[in-house]
Amino acid sequence: MPIAVDAFRYGAVPHVTTYLLSHAHSDHYTNLSKAWKNGPIYCSQTTANLVIRNLKVDPKWVKVLPYDTPTVLPDTGGVVCTMISANHCPGSSIFLFEGKRTVHAGDSPYPPKFIGSSRIWRYLHCGDFRASPQMVLHPAIKKAALDEVYLDTTYLNPQYCFPPQPVVISSVAELTHSIVRGGRLPHQPSTAKAGGGVSGWLRTTENDADKEEREMKERIKGERTLVVVGTYSVGKERLAKGIAQRLGTRIYAEPRKRAYIDAQTDDPALTALMTLRSSESQVHLIPLGEICHEGLSNYLERYHLSYDRILGYRPTGWTFTPTKGTSTNPEIKALIARDQATSFDARELMPTRGSSETVVMFGVPYSEHSSFFELTCFALSVPGEPKMIPTVNVSTKKSRDKMEVWIKKWAAEKKKRASTKQASIVEYRHVEYW
Template sequence: MSSHIENTAWKQAELDHARPGTKLDAARLAQKGEHGGRRLAPFYKVMPGMPIAVDAFRYGKIPGVKAYFLTHAHSDHYTALNEKWANGPIYCSETTGNLIRLMLGVNSKWIHPVPMDVPTLVPETEVTVTLVEANHCPGSVLFLFEGRRTVNAGDSTFKSPHVGSPRVFRYLHCGDFRASPQHALHAAIKGKKLDIIYLDTTYLNPKYCFPPQRQVIDACATLATRLVLGTEPTNSSESDLTGKISMKPKPSIDVWARPIVKGQHNDDASLREGRTLVMVGTYSIGKERIVKAIANALSSKVYCDKRKAAILRCQDDPELHALLTNDPYEAQIHLVPLGALNRDKIGDYLSQFKGAYTRVVGFRPTGWTYSPPAGTDTLPALAPLITRMQSRTFLPSSLVPTRNSTPRLMLYGVPYSEHSSFLELSCFALSTHWDKIIATVNVGTESGRGKMNRWFEKWESEIKRRREKGENGMVGFRSIEYW
């Protein structure tokens, strides 16, 4: 796609991101009226030369599209998908299929689960798709499409000159993902030339170099164990790279609560006196890894409401299923919406249990919690940035209570995201072989896209520099789970 044609396509796509009441929004509404009330799908929602759309349900029946793909069951990706859907088959992971059937009432006849890690021919096309675990929420996947360009589908005016040619194209659609070395080393991706990567650019800004998931998960589990059970890690680094933590008892006058005694009765107030309730904020889908780590560290069951439990049981995770209970007194860990983790709401929640729990430790995990260190360079050179970030370690001591916390209600903001950090996006881009990257998040303005394109150019320059020095292939990593 030439730069002129691409700029035109982006201008068209900007209409989809128009704010209500603006001139762009008026233009979008006028365009919608011209097309029978249907929004036009931005060009990056339909794979070039293929009758395939990804996360494009809000656009109804898109011209020429025979297969609709869903990366994961978060609302910003399945917008407008509901029980009335009848525009074509939906391809996704088995877990995502279970979730949209439960949450949205989508008829099973439209849902077509695709096996993981195996090239699968998409019906009515000449395209194969391979699903790769996205390391985002349960059921989330990357799609690797491989095939010839056979049709100019979608609403874009761009017409591919390669339609009808024998050339095979490869597109990697990342949806939302937390990039790791495992992605670059996956058999479907390693050593393959990717014509286009559709990249989750939620945090494509160097101020978002938050710590690796595994280190944050371990820190939460360790801190919860200290506060509830009064134990300390035995190794000096507090947590090793594999995420295994060895614990030993440590007497402490600051222990907030006694361990749950197996077999104790819920109505025995004297035994429950002093128990600490651990509350973890979650999305409807997501953050489960932190929950499991804390539950295993405390040897506790997990309680949540019936709807949340039904969603969790849609996931292919027997370990998580075994932790669930419908008795809030049996579980020392309760799951609540992220928005419920503030001082007022925590106090109201605690009062429901009439003294069964006397204190709360709350964990609120979200990437937006992260604040960059003072003096962070907004235009860093990539090689020094990678070296600097890989020298840092996130420890339990890195978790600090929020300002309005009290000994009775202690809340921790946790810099945990299931989107890629800037460091991970950079390492992923430097570790894969690609021709073009198209951003899929924060693309509503030309200036925003321009900033991201400058990073794409920096990645290309760094790849060239590395090749000249004989540094082809993977960026060195600390663990198979993170760079």
């Protein structure tokens, strides 16, 4: 097909007439700029707003696709594209392509077969995504077998089976509410493992003679707690939204970040929570790299008249550490059973090194990429027996070979499930997560 996805680093691709952008993260739009003139770029409305505003791409090249609507792409030989939410950052999309093979596009020396035949091919390109049952239940995907899946393999490693995103959001929101309002956390030790005491925040026993007076003082302190969430230019906002909704407050971001949020059209609830006045919000968004003791100390200093302590969250899947003794080479059936039986309680999170009485930081196992468990469930649940094509961590043969081991295991398990007439979709706990 004369189509390229997230391939802007290569400029004009031979025989490609149509370009698509899955989302507005720099590793996917590399080299896209105001000089672009190689063909139309199809994407979501949010992504279109961002590339026009930030990259100065001429609007005449940017074409908005509607979500969940099969659309014939012009000049592609009749290819139909259905854009579906990727459950990644604002505006992110996965693309289902249905059509004939009409060209030998790109620069591969190996020409594809079946060019010119009447067969309809179905390709699913996932960009970056957080896989969920909703995707495989989507009418456009589940209606027929897929031929190929271009898969976001950021966490295709069994050590990265971090908790479901909605569960992490609600749990961290409850943790924040407990800390900010002066509540006690029954499973939390009274001091941090590293980086100084946080006993004024997290308490397991009640030894004070005057319990009522102490709790009152803690609540007063809690009202002066500033909560900050580290985010990308585009992404990670959903954690802050969950926290703000639980606290009943609004969200503040400095002008540059606020402009990114104003450009998105995917989450009106987030937009409604935003405020231009920092004094109206107890939850602030700051760059992810500033979630460190120095960064938070400096940020607190700016607001010291309103707050006397700061609570910072660093949300990333790389913070996840599997429980000691967890198998790094599990059988797929055991993996599914294990992870579906595992719960997440944010009260078990420990403040990170460098935390103190006035600056407390938590690493949160929150990602907008699929966990290994979710990739496994997704691979077992997509229709047909498609070829799985990794798109991340593919630069070395060693890395590709490691991923290929699991891709072959998925294929074998999928055939086993079919032979025993198990459900075509892995049983899920909620439509948003397995």
